[in-house]
Amino acid sequence: MTLTIDKLEKRFPKDDEELVAITDFTLEVRDHEFVCVLGPSGCGKTTLLRIVAGLETKTSGSVKIDGVEISGPGSDRGMVFQEFALFPWRTVRKNIEFGLEIKKVPKEKRKAISDKYIELVGLKGFEDSHPYELSGGMKQRVGIARALANDPKILLMDEPFGALDAQTRNMMQKELLRIWAETKKTVLFVTHSVDEAVYLADRIVVMTARPGTIKEIFDITMPRPRDRASVEFASLRKHILAELEREVVRPTPST
Amino acid sequence: MSSPWERLKKRWRKISETGTLRILWITPLSLAGFLFVWWIFSIIINRAYLPGPYEVFRAFIDSFLTPAPSLGITMGDNIASSLQRFLLGFVLAFCVSVPLGLMMGFFRTAETVAKPVIEVFRPIPPIAWVPVFLLIFKLFWGPVMVIFIGVFFPLLSNVIFGVKSVDPTLIDAARTLGADRLRLFTKVIFPSTVPFLMTGITIGLGIGWMCIVAAEMIGAVGGGVGYYIYFMEQLGKYEYMYAGMVVIAILGILTVGISRYVEQYLSRLMGMK
Ligand SMILES: Nc1ncnc2c1ncn2[C@@H]1O[C@H](COP(=O)(O)OP(=O)(O)O)[C@@H](O)[C@H]1O
Ligand SMILES: [Mg+2]
Numbered sequence: 449m450t451l452t453i454d455k456l457e458k459r460f461p462k463d464d465e466e467l468v469a470i471t472d473f474t475l476e477v478r479d480h481e482f483v484c485v486l487g488p489s490g491c492g493k494t495t496l497l498r499i500v501a502g503l504e505t506k507t508s509g510s511v512k513i514d515g516v517e518i519s520g521p522g523s524d525r526g527m528v529f530q531e532f533a534l535f536p537w538r539t540v541r542k543n544i545e546f547g548l549e550i551k552k553v554p555k556e557k558r559k560a561i562s563d564k565y566i567e568l569v570g571l572k573g574f575e576d577s578h579p580y581e582l583s584g585g586m587k588q589r590v591g592i593a594r595a596l597a598n599d600p601k602i603l604l605m606d607e608p609f610g611a612l613d614a615q616t617r618n619m620m621q622k623e624l625l626r627i628w629a630e631t632k633k634t635v636l637f638v639t640h641s642v643d644e645a646v647y648l649a650d651r652i653v654v655m656t657a658r659p660g661t662i663k664e665i666f667d668i669t670m671p672r673p674r675d676r677a678s679v680e681f682a683s684l685r686k687h688i689l690a691e692l693e694r695e696v697v698r699p700t701p702s703t
Numbered sequence: 704m705s706s707p708w709e710r711l712k713k714r715w716r717k718i719s720e721t722g723t724l725r726i727l728w729i730t731p732l733s734l735a736g737f738l739f740v741w742w743i744f745s746i747i748i749n750r751a752y753l754p755g756p757y758e759v760f761r762a763f764i765d766s767f768l769t770p771a772p773s774l775g776i777t778m779g780d781n782i783a784s785s786l787q788r789f790l791l792g793f794v795l796a797f798c799v800s801v802p803l804g805l806m807m808g809f810f811r812t813a814e815t816v817a818k819p820v821i822e823v824f825r826p827i828p829p830i831a832w833v834p835v836f837l838l839i840f841k842l843f844w845g846p847v848m849v850i851f852i853g854v855f856f857p858l859l860s861n862v863i864f865g866v867k868s869v870d871p872t873l874i875d876a877a878r879t880l881g882a883d884r885l886r887l888f889t890k891v892i893f894p895s896t897v898p899f900l901m902t903g904i905t906i907g908l909g910i911g912w913m914c915i916v917a918a919e920m921i922g923a924v925g926g927g928v929g930y931y932i933y934f935m936e937q938l939g940k941y942e943y944m945y946a947g948m949v950v951i952a953i954l955g956i957l958t959v960g961i962s963r964y965v966e967q968y969l970s971r972l973m974g975m976k
Contacts, residue, residue: 521881526879527875529876533876535876536972537973546890547881550880580971
C-alpha cells in the first residue's frame with residue numbers, strides 16, 4: 449500500500465475571496481509506516497485527512513492509493529475521529545460491525561470479526577454496552593476497532609486522543625502502537641502535540657501555519673518503546689517544538 | 704461508627720435530595736388541595752352547574768355501571784369508541800408525517816415545495832376543521848380526521864427538526880465505513896431522529912386528547928367520551944359531564960405518561976441526557 453499525495457491544494461470559498469487551507473502539499477506514505485502530521489491549529493490537518501478519506505473534495509493536485517486516484521470515501525481507508533463519532537444507539541459490538549453490515553457480511557462471520565477486534569482493543573466484557581456507558585478512552589477503543597473491522601489499507605486518525613485526559617492519552621498511545629504492530633496497518637495520524645508525535649511516529653511531517661504546507665519532515669529512528677524521560681526524546685521534542693513555535697507566532701498573511 | 708439512627712437520617716436525606724420524596728408527598732397534597740378548592744367553589748357557585756368532587760366521583764362510577772340515558776351505552780363503550788378513533792387518527796398522522804418529515808428534513812427541494820402549503824394550514828386550529836370534515840368524511844372518519852390534524856403538525860415539526868439535528872460527524876463516520884445514501888438514511892439519519900420522533904409523539908398525544916371533544920362534538924358513530932361530555936351538557940346532567948372530563952384527563956395522563964417514559968428511556972440510550 450502506498451499513499452501518494454502530490455501538489456495537493458485546497459481552497460474554501462470565503463465571503464468574496466477564497467481561503468487557502470492547504471497548498472503545495474506533497475507526501476508519500478509507505479506500507480506499514482506510522483506518519484504523524486504535526487501543525488498549529490487551523491493549518492489544515494483535518495482538511496488534509498478528510499480529503500484523503502474522501503469526505504472532502506480537493507481543489508487541485510492528486511491523492512492516490514496504490515496509484516489509483518481516490519474519489520469519495522471507501523472502505524480501503526478507515527477513519528478515527530476526535531469526537532469518537534460512535535453511533536449512540538448501537539452497542540459496542542454493533543458499532544464495530546457497522547461497516548461489515550454495509551458490506552453484507554453474513555452474521556456469523558460478522559461476529560467472528562467483531563470478536564477479534566473487541567479482543568484486540570481490550571473491550572472484552574463490554575460488547576453489549578452502549579457508548580454512553582463508556583469512558584472516553586474506551587469510546588476511542590471502539591472507534592479504532594470499528595475502523596479496523598473494515599480491514600482498511602490505511603488508518604486515518606484525526607487527533608484521536610485530543611479529547612482524553614493526559615493519563616488516558618498516554619495509555620492509548622501505547623495501546624495504539626501495540627495494535628499497529630499486531631495489525632501491520634499504515635497509519636496517518638494528525639496531532640498538534642509534539643510529545644505525541646515523537647512518541648508514536650516513524651516520520652513526523654511538520655506543517656506551516658495556514659496556508660498549510662510541509663515545512664520539514666523528521667525521521668524518528670528511536671527504537672520503541674520510547675522513553676519520554678530519555679535525553680534523546682527530550683532533545684528531539686525540544687527541537688521540533690522550536691520549529692513549531694516559529695509557525696504559531698509567524699504572522700499569517702490576511703486572515 | 705454510625706448508629707442505625709444516623710444511617711436512617713442519611714438515607715432519609717438522600718431520598719429527599721433525589722426528589723422522589725418531594726414527588727411522593729407533594730403530588731397527593733396538591734391534588735388534595737385542588738379537590739378542596741373545587742369543593743369550596745362548588746359551595747359558593749350554584750351546585751347544579753358545578754357539582755362537588757363527591758358528586759362527580761359518584762357520577763364517574765355510575766357512568767361505568769349504568770348506560771347513559773338516551774345514549775344507551777356505558778362509559779366503557781364510550782372509551783372504546785374514543786380510543787379506536789384516537790388510535791386511527793394517530794396512526795394515520797404518524798404514517799403521513801414521519802415519511803414526509805424525513806423527506807423534508809433530508810431533501811431541500813422537498814422542504815421548499817411542501818413548506819409554504821404546510822405553513823398555511825398549520826395555524827388553523829383543529830376545531831375549525833370539524834364542520835368541514837364532518838361534511839366531507841361523515842360521522843366515522845370526520846372525527847378521526849380532526850385528531851389527525853391535531854397530531855400531524857407537532858409530529859411533522861419534530862421529525863424535520865430531528866433530521867436536521869443529526870450529528871454530521873456520524874454521517875462522516877458512516878460514509879468512511881462505506882455507507883451509501885440509502886444506508887445513511889436507514890442506518891444513521893432515521894435512528895438519530897427516533898428520540899425527536901418520540902418527543903413529537905408525546906406532544907401529539909397531548910394535543911390529540913385536546914381535540915377529542917371537538918372531534919366528537921357534533922356527532923360520532925358509536926358515541927365517544929367527547930360526545931358523552933357534550934351530550935350530558937345538553938341534558939343538564941353536569942356531574943356526568945364533569946365525570947367525562949375526568950375520564951379524558953385520565954386517558955391523557957396515561958398515554959402521555961407512557962410516551963414520555965419511552966422518550967426519556969430512548970434519550971438516555973442515545974446519550975442525550
Ligand atoms: N468546510 C469548510 N469551509 C470553510 N472553511 C473551512 C472548512 N473546513 C475548514 N476550513 C478552514 O480551513 C482551515 C483549516 O482547517 P482545519 O483543517 O480544520 O485545521 P486543523 O485541523 O489543522 O486545525 C481553517 O482556517 C478552517 O477555518
Ligand atoms: Mg483539526
